[in-house]
Amino acid sequence: MRETIFALSSGALPSGVAVVRLSGPGTCFALEALAGKLPEPRHATLRTLRDSRGGILDRSLVLFFPGPESFTGEDCGELHLHGGRAVVQAVLETLSGYPDFRLAEAGEFTRRAFLNGKFDLTEAEALSDLISAETEAQRRFALANAESRHRALYDGWRKTLIHARAMIEAELDFSDEEDVPGSVAERVWEEIAELRSSLERHAAGYRTAEIIREGFRVVILGAPNAGKSSLLNMLARRDIAIVTEEPGTTRDVLEAALDVGGVKVIMTDTAGIRENPGRVEALGIDRAIDRAREADLILLLEDCNAPVRVRLPEGIPHRRIGNKLDLAEKTLHPGHYDFLISAHTGEGIDRLLSEVRELAVQATSNAGETLPFRERHVQLILDAAKHVDTAATQTSLPLEVRAEELRLAGDALGRISGTIDVEDLLDTIFSQFCIGK
Numbered sequence: 001m002r003e004t005i006f007a008l009s010s011g012a013l014p015s016g017v018a019v020v021r022l023s024g025p026g027t028c029f030a031l032e033a034l035a036g037k038l039p040e041p042r043h044a045t046l047r048t049l050r051d052s053r054g055g056i057l058d059r060s061l062v063l064f065f066p067g068p069e070s071f072t073g074e075d076c077g078e079l080h081l082h083g084g085r086a087v088v089q090a091v092l093e094t095l096s097g098y099p100d101f102r103l104a105e106a107g108e109f110t111r112r113a114f115l116n117g118k119f120d121l122t123e124a125e126a127l128s129d130l131i132s133a134e135t136e137a138q139r140r141f142a143l144a145n146a147e148s149r150h151r152a153l154y155d156g157w158r159k160t161l162i163h164a165r166a167m168i169e170a171e172l173d174f175s176d177e178e179d180v181p182g183s184v185a186e187r188v189w190e191e192i193a194e195l196r197s198s199l200e201r202h203a204a205g206y207r208t209a210e211i212i213r214e215g216f217r218v219v220i221l222g223a224p225n226a227g228k229s230s231l232l233n234m235l236a237r238r239d240i241a242i243v244t245e246e247p248g249t250t251r252d253v254l255e256a257a258l259d260v261g262g263v264k265v266i267m268t269d270t271a272g273i274r275e276n277p278g279r280v281e282a283l284g285i286d287r288a289i290d291r292a293r294e295a296d297l298i299l300l301l302e303d304c305n306a307p308v309r310v311r312l313p314e315g316i317p318h319r320r321i322g323n324k325l326d327l328a329e330k331t332l333h334p335g336h337y338d339f340l341i342s343a344h345t346g347e348g349i350d351r352l353l354s355e356v357r358e359l360a361v362q363a364t365s366n367a368g369e370t371l372p373f374r375e376r377h378v379q380l381i382l383d384a385a386k387h388v389d390t391a392a393t394q395t396s397l398p399l400e401v402r403a404e405e406l407r408l409a410g411d412a413l414g415r416i417s418g419t420i421d422v423e424d425l426l427d428t429i430f431s432q433f434c435i436g437k
């Protein structure tokens, strides 16, 4: 890389400290020009920074990380400035004045690290997830994914594929000789069939990654006036939904992202379900049912003093909840409900939330395994599975063609970690990073 890149790598200004990061062949030059002389590698050194005319820019900590033992693999530097807008602006301007220096694009530091073999693509993506992690579960998942476990798994599968191809080649070479039995390849095809099921099982694990990254989807369903919107507002601690005593108040789908004990939950309020609704309300009810069909959990809410039954979509886990406990007579028969709550007083809400958290954790109990965590990964895994399937099942095809299918499967797996050419993908992947990473 001929150009040296730089960017503000810390957050919004003003801030206590602002970190400007540099990477590239001009790093030594820049640190000397700014700070007088190069600090000792990896030692934070307090220096006065000066612009090109000798004027003082700031007094700051300066760090030098010589390549290849740096984040990007190139010479890198860090300036820990006082986090004022004008300070940072002046330093960035000075840097852009140096020859072949320019502002980094989004994700460009990480991209250089990838190109210099510091980590593979899945680790780069996991780093991006770590930076956007908002919950404990997301943080832990991203950290585990940043540890090259994907590459190990995919490299193992690629080895199986390469071995299979070698065996098939051998069989092709010897096929003229009458006395060589085809039994070697028989065993290979068994291994390939196993690989196919491993690939399919692995792809299915994506659901867990989706729940962790995007949230466990909970839909509140019930008759009008059950208190669905009141419950959403109570959980979100904000007035997201309009609440009135009029049945049919909510007509659209309303969502709130919650952090429930370290787990991301998307809580959805819906239109009350009833017979003979108005025209707009009917559209809302359709949406409610559509959402409920995609839910990980349905909270079926009823006014426990005047219960109205609502039909549930099949096959989705649900919990029955009696609301308006604060108005309930002592004679109320509690066994009918899994939970009794009051969306007004908050009674019973903690127990309900623990249950939601428990179910979300159960739904992601395989989070410790190596799972695909991007749509991109799943596409390539399914692609590989398709080629493996063709090779394994289309026995009427010539062996050469079946071997070629195995090669294509291996390439698809290689593209996940970036071992196989991915030049066309890099722009899309790294542009999702933030500037300065």
Ligand SMILES: Nc1nc2c(ncn2[C@@H]2O[C@H](COP(=O)(O)OP(=O)(O)OP(=O)(O)O)[C@@H](O)[C@H]2O)c(=O)[nH]1
Residues within 6 Å of the ligand: 222, 223, 224, 225, 226, 227, 228, 229, 230, 231, 242, 243, 244, 245, 246, 247, 248, 249, 250, 251, 270, 271, 272, 273, 323, 324, 325, 326, 327, 341, 342, 343, 344, 345
């Ligand atoms: N006393 C009491 N009133 C409640 C409780 N929950 C909701 N309400 C009241 O019940 C009425 C309906 O509440 P909503 O939250 O709008 O009910 P909803 O299920 O969203 O109604 P729709 O959107 O029309 O389907 C409002 O007057 C609320 O103040 C509760 O726990 N206790």
Ligand SMILES: [K+]
Residues within 6 Å of the ligand: 224, 225, 243, 244, 245, 246, 247, 248, 249, 250
């Ligand atoms: K209402």
Ligand SMILES: [Mg+2]
Residues within 6 Å of the ligand: 228, 229, 230, 241, 242, 243, 249, 250, 269, 270, 271, 272
């Ligand atoms: Mg409502």
